[in-house]
Amino acid sequence: MKYRISNHKTRISIRIEDVSGCNEEVLDSLRNCQQGNCSCPTAEYGKLRGIQVVANGDGVSITLESSSGEQLDAAAIEKCLQYTLKRSEKNKG
Numbered sequence: 001m002k003y004r005i006s007n008h009k010t011r012i013s014i015r016i017e018d019v020s021g022c023n024e025e026v027l028d029s030l031r032n033c034q035q036g037n038c039s040c041p042t043a044e045y046g047k048l049r050g051i052q053v054v055a056n057g058d059g060v061s062i063t064l065e066s067s068s069g070e071q072l073d074a075a076a077i078e079k080c081l082q083y084t085l086k087r088s089e090k091n092k093g
Contacts (some may be wrong), residue, residue: 001026001085007074014062014081025053030062033084040080047072083086 001003001020006013019026030053038045047070051071052063 003081004084005074005078007072010066011075012064012072012077014064014077016060016062016081016085018058019060020058022085022092023055023058023089025091026060026085027053029064029084029088029089030060038080039087040061040083042076044072044076044079053068068074 001016001018003014004007016026029036033040033045034051034053047066048064050065051065052065054061064072064077
C-alpha cells in the first residue's frame with residue numbers, strides 16, 4: 001500500500017492507494033479510530049476534533065481535523081498510519 005500525507009493548517013489529509021485485498025481490514029481499523037477505539041501509539045488522538053474516512057475505488061481518503069487551538073504532528077500521524085496499515089495486513093488472513 002502506498003499513501004500520501006498532506007499537512008494543512010487545521011487538518012491533515014491522507015490518501016491510501018492500492019488497498020485491494022486489505023480494504024475491509026483497513027476500513028475496520030479506521031472506523032475503530034472514528035469511534036474512539038484507536039490503538040495507535042500516539043497522543044495525537046487527543047488533539048482531534050474529527051476523523052472522516054471515505055473509501056473510493058482501490059483507495060481510502062482520510063481527513064483528520066484538529067481541535068481548536070491544536071496542531072497535529074504529521075510525523076506522529078504517519079507513524080500511527082504505518083502501525084494501522086501493518087495491523088490491517090496482519091489481520092487480513
